[in-house]
Amino acid sequence: MRYFFTASLVVASLAGHIYGHRQAAPSPHDEGRVSYQRKSLGFGPEHPHAVFRSSQYQIKTNGFTPGDASMDPFEVAGRFVEDVLMSEYPLDSAFRFRSDSYTDKNTGVSHFYVRQLINGLEVTDGDMNINIKDGMVISYGNSFYNGPIPDPFTNPSAASSPLQKSCDQVIQTLKTFRRPPVVDSEQVIMGQVPASDDSTHMLEHIAESTCSLIPLPESFASDDMADFRPALLAFMMNATPDPKVASDILSNFESHKEAMEVTPTNHFTPGETTMTFTVGNVPDAVSPVKAKLAYTQILNEAGDNTELHLVWKFEVEMQDNWYETSVSASAPHNIISVVDWASDAYAPIPKKPQVPVASYSVFKWGVNDPECGNRTLEKENFDALASPVGWHSVPFSNDPSLKGVRLRTKDFYRNTSTTWGNNVFAQENWEGQNAFINNYRPDAGDSKEFHFEYDPQETDKSGALDEAQAYINATVAQLFYTTNLVHDLYYRYGFDEVSGNFQQYNFGRGGAENDAVIANAQDGSGFNNANFMTPPDGQNGRMRMYLWNTALPYRDGDLEAGIVIHELSHGLSTRLTGGPANSGCLGWGESGGMGEGWGDFLATTIRSSKVYSDFAMGSWAANRANGIRNYPYSLDEEINPSTYKTLDKPGYWGVHAVGEVWAEILWVVSQGLIKKHGFSTELFPPTPLEDGTVPTGDFYRTDKKGPLVPKHGNSLMVQLVLNGMKLQACRPSFFDARDAIIQADQVLTGGENFCTLWDGFAARGLGVDATVVNRTPWGGGIRTNGYTKPIACEEPETPKEPKSPKHKAL
Ligand SMILES: *[C@@H]1O[C@H](CO)[C@@H](O)[C@H](O)[C@H]1NC(C)=O
Numbered sequence: 001m002r003y004f005f006t007a008s009l010v011v012a013s014l015a016g017h018i019y020g021h022r023q024a025a026p027s028p029h030d031e032g033r034v035s036y037q038r039k040s041l042g043f044g045p046e047h048p049h050a051v052f053r054s055s056q057y058q059i060k061t062n063g064f065t066p067g068d069a070s071m072d073p074f075e076v077a078g079r080f081v082e083d084v085l086m087s088e089y090p091l092d093s094a095f096r097f098r099s100d101s102y103t104d105k106n107t108g109v110s111h112f113y114v115r116q117l118i119n120g121l122e123v124t125d126g127d128m129n130i131n132i133k134d135g136m137v138i139s140y141g142n143s144f145y146n147g148p149i150p151d152p153f154t155n156p157s158a159a160s161s162p163l164q165k166s167c168d169q170v171i172q173t174l175k176t177f178r179r180p181p182v183v184d185s186e187q188v189i190m191g192q193v194p195a196s197d198d199s200t201h202m203l204e205h206i207a208e209s210t211c212s213l214i215p216l217p218e219s220f221a222s223d224d225m226a227d228f229r230p231a232l233l234a235f236m237m238n239a240t241p242d243p244k245v246a247s248d249i250l251s252n253f254e255s256h257k258e259a260m261e262v263t264p265t266n267h268f269t270p271g272e273t274t275m276t277f278t279v280g281n282v283p284d285a286v287s288p289v290k291a292k293l294a295y296t297q298i299l300n301e302a303g304d305n306t307e308l309h310l311v312w313k314f315e316v317e318m319q320d321n322w323y324e325t326s327v328s329a330s331a332p333h334n335i336i337s338v339v340d341w342a343s344d345a346y347a348p349i350p351k352k353p354q355v356p357v358a359s360y361s362v363f364k365w366g367v368n369d370p371e372c373g374n375r376t377l378e379k380e381n382f383d384a385l386a387s388p389v390g391w392h393s394v395p396f397s398n399d400p401s402l403k404g405v406r407l408r409t410k411d412f413y414r415n416t417s418t419t420w421g422n423n424v425f426a427q428e429n430w431e432g433q434n435a436f437i438n439n440y441r442p443d444a445g446d447s448k449e450f451h452f453e454y455d456p457q458e459t460d461k462s463g464a465l466d467e468a469q470a471y472i473n474a475t476v477a478q479l480f481y482t483t484n485l486v487h488d489l490y491y492r493y494g495f496d497e498v499s500g501n502f503q504q505y506n507f508g509r510g511g512a513e514n515d516a517v518i519a520n521a522q523d524g525s526g527f528n529n530a531n532f533m534t535p536p537d538g539q540n541g542r543m544r545m546y547l548w549n550t551a552l553p554y555r556d557g558d559l560e561a562g563i564v565i566h567e568l569s570h571g572l573s574t575r576l577t578g579g580p581a582n583s584g585c586l587g588w589g590e591s592g593g594m595g596e597g598w599g600d601f602l603a604t605t606i607r608s609s610k611v612y613s614d615f616a617m618g619s620w621a622a623n624r625a626n627g628i629r630n631y632p633y634s635l636d637e638e639i640n641p642s643t644y645k646t647l648d649k650p651g652y653w654g655v656h657a658v659g660e661v662w663a664e665i666l667w668v669v670s671q672g673l674i675k676k677h678g679f680s681t682e683l684f685p686p687t688p689l690e691d692g693t694v695p696t697g698d699f700y701r702t703d704k705k706g707p708l709v710p711k712h713g714n715s716l717m718v719q720l721v722l723n724g725m726k727l728q729a730c731r732p733s734f735f736d737a738r739d740a741i742i743q744a745d746q747v748l749t750g751g752e753n754f755c756t757l758w759d760g761f762a763a764r765g766l767g768v769d770a771t772v773v774n775r776t777p778w779g780g781g782i783r784t785n786g787y788t789k790p791i792a793c794e795e796p797e798t799p800k801e802p803k804s805p806k807h808k809a810l
C-alpha cells in the first residue's frame with residue numbers, strides 16, 4: 001500500500017530548503033553552520049472520541065457516588081475508572097495507574113494518570129487524566145480505545161496511515177495558493193516560517209518532509225512481528241536528517257539489521273505482559289533505542305472512531321531530536337505516530353551549606369535583552385523553597401561528572417564555583433555535539449564573582465564568531481542566572497518535584513531526579529534559533545541556544561531572556577500536560593502549537609511592567625522590530641488581529657504560528673485579569689519563613705481560606721496557566737486548554753473570574769460557540785470563531801455585536 005507521492009530521497013534537503021540559501025558568505029569558523037531549522041517529524045492519528053470534561057454536567061456518574069471528601073483520592077480515581085468508564089469499554093480492557101500521578105500541594109487537586117492496556121500491551125495513546133478534589137472528580141480527559149478487543153499478537157487492521165488524507169489536502173491547498181516563493185534575507189526564524197505572505201512555505205515544508213516519507217521496500221519487511229528491526233530501520237531512514245545515512249540504510253539494510261545489538265529488559269509492570277528491549281548500534285541514534293510492542297489507535301474508515309493497530313513503540317535519542325514513535329509491527333511498517341520531545345523553545349527547608357552566595361554581571365531579571373538595559377551586578381538570589389541549597393551545590397551522589405569516581409568525603413553536597421548546580425548545568429557548546437560534562441564553563445573561584453566582560457566590537461563577518469566567543473564567560477553566566485531564576489519562579493507557581501521539574505536532586509520531595517537542565521550556550525549546531533528537548537521526568541532536559549548572525553557583531557540568544565524563557569517553558573508545559581512521565585502530549589497540531597504559545601506568553605508576561613505595552617518576541621536577536629513572529633503581542637486588533645479562526649490560514653500549519661495565536665489569546669485574557677485585579681511588579685512570591693510557611697505579603701490574598709491565591713492579575717494569570725496545564729488532557733485542543741484554565745480558576749478562587757476569563761477568550765473567537773471540523777494529524781481544519789460567552793456572563797441589554805468583517809476575512 002503506497003500513499004506516498006514522492007519516493008525519492010528528498011528528506012534531508014528540507015532544513016535547507018527555506019533557510020539554507022539566505023546564509024551570508026560563511027567565515028572560516030562558520031563553516032557548516034546554517035541558519036537553523038531542525039528536521040522534526042510530528043504527527044499522529046486524530047482521536048475523534050477523545051474528550052476533556054470539566055463541567056459537572058458532563059461528568060457521568062452512573063452508579064458512582066462521588067463527593068466523600070474523606071475518601072482517598074486514589075480510591076476515588078480507581079472507582080471512577082472502573083465503575084463509570086470501564087462500563088463502556090470492552091471486558092478485557094485493563095488499565096494501570098501511572099506512578100507519576102501526584103497531588104498539587106497548593107490546590108489539593110490530585111492528578112491521576114492512567115494508561116490503557118489491552119491483551120497485556122500498552123495502548124500508546126489510550127490516556128486518561130483524572131482530577132480529583134475533596135473526593136470529587138472535577139474533570140477528566142479520556143482517549144481510551146472503546147472498540148472490540150482483537151486476538152492477541154495479530155494485527156487487526158490494515159496498516160493505513162493517518163497521513164494519506166492530510167497529505168492530499170496539503171497538496172490541494174498548495175495548488176490553490178501557490179505563488180512564487182519570496183524570501184526576505186533579513187527574516188530569521190525560531191523554527192518558524194516568516195511573514196504571512198509566504199504562507200505556502202509551511203505547506204511546502206510539510207509536503208517535503210512528512211508527505212514524502214520513504215516507504216520500506218517490500219522485500220525488507222518482516223513477517224515476524226516479534227522482529228522489530230525492519231520497523232526501526234524504516235523509522236530511522238525517515239528520521240535521519242542526513243540523506244547519506246538514509247540511503248546507506250537502504251543499500252545496506254541487512255548489515256544494519258545484523259549489527260543491531262538487542263538486549264531484552266524486563267520491567268515488572270503489573271498487568272503488562274510485554275518485554276522491552278534496548279537496541280544498540282542503530283544508525284544515527286546517539287544512545288540505545290528503547291523498543292516495546294504496543295497498540296496505537298488509528299482512525300477508522302468512517303473517521304468517527306479508532307481501531308487498534310499493533311505497533312513497535314520506539315524511543316530514539318538523536319543529535320537534534322528525541323523521538324517517541326509508533327511504527328506498524330506488520331509490513332509495510334508505516335510510521336503511525338511520532339512525537340519529537342525536542343521543541344524549538346511544603347516540606348521543611350533543607351539547610352543550605354554555609355557558602356558565600358555568588359554574584360553575576362548580568363542583564364538582570366526583567367531586562368529582556370541588551371536593548372532594554374545595561375548589565376548590573378546581581379546576587380545569587382535563589383528562592384529558599386525552590387532551591388534550598390542555592391544554585392551552586394549538588395549532591396556528590398547526583399553529580400554526573402563524578403560518575404564512577406570513588407569519593408573520599410563525608411560531605412553530602414558538592415559546592416561548585418562554576419555554572420554547575422542542582423538545577424542547571426550551563427556551558428559552551430561550540431562543537432554542537434551532545435557531550436556537555438567536559439565542555440568549558442567559567443570558574444569564578446572562591447569568591448564566586450561571575451563578573452565577566454561583555455563588550456562585543458563590530459567586526460566583519462570573518463571575525464564575528466571569535467568576537468562572540470571572547471565573551472563566553474559572560475554569556476554562560478547569564479544563561480545560568482536566567483535558567484535558575486526561571487526554575488525558581490515556576491517552582492513557586494507549582495512546577496515542583498512531584499509535577500516533574502528539572503533537578504538533579506529532589507530533597508526527598510518526590511518526583512524523579514537526575515534531570516537538571518543541560519543548558520548549552522552558543523551551540524555550534526546552528527544559527528538564529530534555540531531549542532529544548534524534554535524527555536520524561538528523570539532524564540535531563542537539554543536546551544541549546546544559538547548565536548544570531550542577523551547583525552554585526554553577532555547577537556547572542558543567551559542574552560535575550562525571552563528566548564531562554566520560551567525554551568524553558570517547553571519543559572514546563574510538556575511535563576505538566578498529561579503527567580511528568582508522558583512527554584508525548586504536545587506533539588503536533590493545536591497541542592503542539594500551544595506548547596510554543598505558553599512560552600511566548602510567559603516570556604512576555606515576565607518582561608511586562610505596570611504601564612501596559614505591546615511586545616514582540618525575539619526582536620533584539622532577530623534584529624527585527626516585529627521579532628520572529630507574524631505580529632507583536634498586543635491588545636490592539638489593528639496590531640495583532642489573531643483570532644481562533646486565524647489557525648485556518650495556510651501559513652498557520654506550523655506549531656509556531658499556532659502558538660502565536662494561543663499566546664495572543666492568553667495575552668488578551670491576562671489583560672482582563674490585570675484590569676480587574678491590578679498588576680504586581682513582583683512576580684516572585686514572598687520568601688518562605690524558616691519553617692517553610694509562606695507569608696502572604698502583598699502577593700497573596702488574605703481574604704480567602706484554602707489555597708494561596710495570587711492577588712494581582714498578572715500573577716494570578718501565571719498561576720491559572722500552570723494549574724490549567726496540570727488539569728488538561730493529553731493532546732489538548734484550544735478548547736480543552738481554555739476549559740482547563742477556567743476550571744483552574746474555579747478550583748483556586750471558586751470561579752470569581754469566570755466571566756472575566758470568558759470575556760477574554762470570546763474576544764478572540766474562542767467563545768462557547770467556537771467550532772472546528774476536519775482537523776488533520778498536524779493541525780489544519782476549518783474553524784468558526786465564537787464570540788459568545790456563557791449565558792451567566794451575557795449582559796442582556798447590550799447584545800453582542802458581531803466582529804468586524806476584517807477578522808472574518810482572515
Ligand atoms: C560546602 O560548603 C560548606 C560550608 O562551607 C562546608 O561545610 C561543606 O563541607 C562544603 N562541602 C565540601 C564538599 O567542601
Ligand SMILES: *[C@@H]1O[C@H](CO)[C@@H](O)[C@H](O)[C@H]1NC(C)=O
Pocket residue numbers: 370371372373374
Ligand atoms: C547603558 O548605559 C549607557 C552609558 O551609561 C547609556 O548611555 C545607555 O542608555 C544605557 N543603555 C540602556 C539600554 O539603558
Ligand SMILES: *[C@@H]1O[C@H](CO)[C@@H](O)[C@H](O)[C@H]1NC(C)=O
Pocket residue numbers: 442443444469470471472473
Ligand atoms: C574566562 O574566565 C576565566 C576565569 O574564570 C579566565 O581565565 C578566562 O581568560 C576567561 N576567558 C575569556 C575568553 O575571557
